[in-house]
Amino acid sequence: MKPLSNLISIEDLDAEQVVGILDTAEQLLPIADRRRNSVPTLRGKVVCNLFLEDSTRTRISFDLAAKRMSAEVINFSGKGSSVSKGESFKDTALTLDAMGVDCVVVRSGSSGAPLQVSRYLEVPILNAGDGWHQHPTQALLDVFTMRRHLGDLAGRHVVVCGDVLHSRVARSEVQALRLLGARVTLVAPPTLLPPAPESWGAEVSGDLDAVLPDADVVYLLRVQRERMHRAFFPSSREYARFWGLDVDRLARLPDHAIVMHPGPMNRGVEITADVADSDRSVIIEQVTNGIAIRMACLYLLLSGDTEGAEVTP
Amino acid sequence: MTDAAFRSGDHRPALLLRGGRVLDPASGTDEVLDVLVADGIVVEVGAGLTSNDAEILDCDGLWVTPGFVDLHTHLREPGFEDAEDIASGSAAGAAGGYTALCPMANTDPVCDAAAVAESVWRRGTEIGLVDLFPVGAITKGLRGEELAEFGELRHSAAKVDFFSDDGKPVADSLVMRRALQYAGAFDAVICNHSEDPDLTAEAQMNEGQVSSVLGLPGWPHEAEEIMIARDLILAEGLGARLHVPHVTTAGAVELIRAAKARGVHVTAEVTPHHLSLRDHLIDGYDPVLKVNPPLRTDTDVQALRTALADGTIDCVATDHAPHAPEHKDQEWEHAPCGMLGLETAFAVVNTDLVLAGLLDPLTAIARLTSGPAGVRDVAGHGGAIAAGREAHLTVLDPEVRWTVDGRGLHSKARNTPFHGADLVGRPVHTLLRGRFTLRDGKVQA
């Protein structure tokens, strides 16, 4: 497997690297889910969580992942533009560099911010979600979860339904699934599809009912209620009726199919409470798997600082 | 002697530009000739000219053209001198072969009153590297509500006959209609920033495949075309003069072409960067590439090049928009729009259009001189190289290869999208009223 120097976009990975990350996470899962104690692997390493956008869930997940591997964690948070705090974006990055951190986990509401930060810093950058662009660890934990339930994903059919336009998860998810040979169908109201969706290499449908019988996974995306005010759709009631997953639609799925959601869920909009809590839902597992995936990413980025070092067993 | 030469009190030795390829679009001249300049005036144009006392300037292998005219420049003074001021912007203009610049009205204070226009114009005259023809605001404070005092501005020392709220569209159709109507009383041109603001509320770059993958809110081409279509319909109905700034889409080109065919009094400009750069370059989120209107697709670039060649688009205008590095060094979303243009405009047009065989040299020079000069009154700049006319001249080396270095430009800012690019062609000398403002590539401050 080619070594990782940063993890900014799934686009930067090849299939072998994705599989390598998943296999690594598989071995780390007992540590992530606390069947085994934490390991000393990253002792002495300092991981900085640079969160320019609030996300308690993702930050805690990265925090736990680093701590399960004995890294030290520092948190640097600020909302919105770094400039609004009176410090330039560049200075924030350079400050972290000067503090001698070994890895920066960047979360930003601005698409591209982690890539920009990576130009100022020598240390590995791990994208924890940027604007509408990418959320690579989310996609990796999702395909990890799918693989644990379905085995090899080649030829499997994943339906991604919801607000694709504004979703960094969807962009990463489709790329990761395509790398593993899965077929993806995007389902959304036309107003919530991105421009030129066919260029993503996914199929597109407006009809959730039509694609369900053929799905191995239904992946629901969060729909923000405030989108109603920009005329994306008229009401959450109408949204739920046409694009939400309820028990009737759940019954149309093949028996082996699973239901996923990146969280936090809007119960009653994109997913009903019955579906979220059903035995088909693996949403809670996704959370634990997220820690294992983030451990794997930190391990692969941080153990070994000689770039391109040959891996000998 | 003209007023201007008298005013400048120039009595320098005569200058003989010998053996250059004279490209003079106003007269259609394209041949190797000598040009004799004295007292700020072109004395004679012809072959084998001699003069006993004139300094000889060897122009062998070079092009001698009218001084360039830029209809669309942001000099940032007053108000934003951290990015550029009239002195640094004038130097950039001279270095780019320009003798006339039209500084835009979005300064602080806004150029919506005679006093502001006159202070900009006077400052330009004091510096003396280029002549400034300030652009007045269409509406007070660029707010899109009440008209600025066109008459006061027109009759000021700055003689403003061109109005734009550039950067902001006049969204209210009624205000736009009245602006076009009212401008007629002063023989003025209205230039409206073409953007439907509802369609671009969050926009960050051209809407399309690239924005889709980058996760940046898209700027649909319709936003530009809807506004241009509206303005063309209004101008046509009133018989008014409309100028369309920085055209960027194939659809906009078609609208303008059709309007011109119907006889609408419309002119249009295109920037060097929209003629050269495409949206896929943004894959690294370098905010230097953020501009309004945004970089578009290859289809659009091809349409713009064709339109410039066939005259649908009248001229190249730089939309030179300096921004201080600390403003550009931000997240893409927070970085301001704009790019430098003055010092690379000729090289880009020469490299991407002339050398690519899409534009002959005379037409290329026309789009930088007589083209813009035909849009508004720029007091003879961009006009014929002929005896008795003021000597606003540019001497270009069309073959020199150079690598653009953002830090080596005369602008205070460094936000050139061409940093590191290898371009062909560069001004060697620029003459304003017969005086060197650029000599051997050095600005003569």
Place this chain on the structure above:
Amino acid sequence: MTQLLNADEVSRALKRLAHELLEANHGADDLVLVGIQTRGVPLARRLAALIEEIEGTEVPAGAIDVTLYRDDLTRRGPLPLGETRVPVSVDGRTVVLVDDVLYTGRTIRAAMEAVLELGRPARIRLVALVDRGHRELPIRADHVGKNLPTSVDDRIRVHLEEVDGRDEVVAE
């Protein structure tokens, strides 16, 4: 490449190790064989089978991957992780670490740390098919299949049927 032990010699060494282990432990009670990834794992399985043959008692055999406990990861870059799976609790048992080549002792140090994270064994023993010397830590094996004098520049490789298709020990 020089062959140091052939398949028969490997087989004989393992049989002797099985007997030694039983002898030292006074039988197979409370034994857990834990092979160190990669080649220690099949060796542990073979020893468990031999012990069962001799004693008629089934001895649990597991695997441990010590990568996450290594002290040289920064120099060697990220290594692929192997499985850690020990089928029974190690608490109160005699854990026998099984490795193919004993060299610097650093792998064994990491393995002891890894085992101690799994629980509190009564004692930890070490079995190595080959001991090539050059220890960097105060560690020794309780049972060794073959002591091989080597120089630091030698590369000693154990090949096993399960991983490599044949049994032998070679110097490269």
